Amino acid sequence: MAELDFERRLERLFAEPPAYADDEAFAARIERRLDRGWTARRLLIGSAGVVGGVIGASQMFASNLPHRMAAAQGSARALSSGLTQTEPAQWMSTLPSGGVVVWIAIGAAIVLIGFVLTRVIEEI
Amino acid sequence: MPGARTSRFAQHHDLELCAQAVTGERAAFGELVRRHGSAVRGLMRRMGAEAAEADDVAQDAFLAAFERIAEFRGEGTFAAWVKRIAARLYLRRLQRERRLAPLVEAPEAAVAADAADRLIDLDDGLKALSPVERLCVSLCFGAGLSHGEAAEALNLPLGTVKSHVKRGLEKLRTRLAPVGRSALQGSRRDG
Numbered sequence: 109m110a111e112l113d114f115e116r117r118l119e120r121l122f123a124e125p126p127a128y129a130d131d132e133a134f135a136a137r138i139e140r141r142l143d144r145g146w147t148a149r150r151l152l153i154g155s156a157g158v159v160g161g162v163i164g165a166s167q168m169f170a171s172n173l174p175h176r177m178a179a180a181q182g183s184a185r186a187l188s189s190g191l192t193q194t195e196p197a198q199w200m201s202t203l204p205s206g207g208v209v210v211w212i213a214i215g216a217a218i219v220l221i222g223f224v225l226t227r228v229i230e231e232i
Numbered sequence: 233m234p235g236a237r238t239s240r241f242a243q244h245h246d247l248e249l250c251a252q253a254v255t256g257e258r259a260a261f262g263e264l265v266r267r268h269g270s271a272v273r274g275l276m277r278r279m280g281a282e283a284a285e286a287d288d289v290a291q292d293a294f295l296a297a298f299e300r301i302a303e304f305r306g307e308g309t310f311a312a313w314v315k316r317i318a319a320r321l322y323l324r325r326l327q328r329e330r331r332l333a334p335l336v337e338a339p340e341a342a343v344a345a346d347a348a349d350r351l352i353d354l355d356d357g358l359k360a361l362s363p364v365e366r367l368c369v370s371l372c373f374g375a376g377l378s379h380g381e382a383a384e385a386l387n388l389p390l391g392t393v394k395s396h397v398k399r400g401l402e403k404l405r406t407r408l409a410p411v412g413r414s415a416l417q418g419s420r421r422d423g
Contacts (some may be wrong), residue, residue, distance in 0.1 A: 114405050115373070121354045122253075122278070122374040125271035133289065134269050138294050139262040145295075146258060 157222040164221040168214050177210050239263045253301045261298050268311040272318045279322055279360050289325060293318035312376050319375035323385050327365040335363040357404045365400035368393050407419045
């Protein structure tokens with residue numbers, strides 16, 4: 109029993125925090141470190157997202173995009189001429205076709221790459 | 233504390249501050265550091281770290297705690313959680329710098345004759361223990377580790393840790409001032 113009492117007392121003594129004269133300075137130092145780290149992280153994430161987006165866009169343009177767009181327009185024309193012979197559903201008629209689709213895909217890809225990079229860096 | 237800056241989070245509970253810190257609110261975390269910084273720094277010194285090293289490890293522990301704040305589920309107190317992080321960081325540092333093994337094998341500190349006769353506070357009492365006894369007692373009673381966790385952290389057999397704790401407690405029991413006379417209570421130490 110006395111042993112248990114002493115152990116409880118010891119736990120209480122350990123739990124009593126000593127007061128140091130520079131407690132406030134210690135906390136301020138850590139806050140500064142946190143702020144610095146946060147700013148650096150935001151810069152890193154932002155720049156990585158921009159770089160990723162630029163690389164993604166340049167890759168798309170480098171992969172013979174005008175030719176692909178022309179091919180896509182041809183395909184779209186062939187598709188729409190085929191579709192005229194069928195009974196399209198209502199929602200299908202509202203879909204964009206041809207070059208518009210390519211530009212939407214490019215935009216979506218850039219946003220997706222930026223998002224993925226941002227997430228990956230945040231996880232790291 | 234006189235002269236201490238009061239933040240807009242001063243009235244918030246620790247758990248509320250943790251919830252805000254999860255969203256990236258650094259000022260809320262700063263309030264947690266203000267509240268529990270001395271407890272973590274004190275534990276490091278009680279484990280045997282010099283003042284500068286104790287502050288370094290405590291700082292690293294708080295930064296690590298901020299990074300992992302989403303993992304804190306509020307099952308214990310925030311202070312206890314950070315103390316455990318700090319204790320493990322300190323042991324890891326000792327191991328990395330190959331200072332742990334010499335500590336474990338070091339003989340008991342020589343206690344000055346007058347100190348052995350008078351009643352002393354916890355910090356002075358801990359100095360009378362051998363380094364490994366001091367580590368074991370501080371880990372179990374200060375950082376809240378179980379004997380098993382302390383054994384794992386120190387890479388020592390469980391029975392050895394239990395023996396060190398038992399011997400450390402015996403020494404402290406004979407030397408600590410009775411309740412109410414502890415010099416630790418309300419004392420102010422230099423940073």
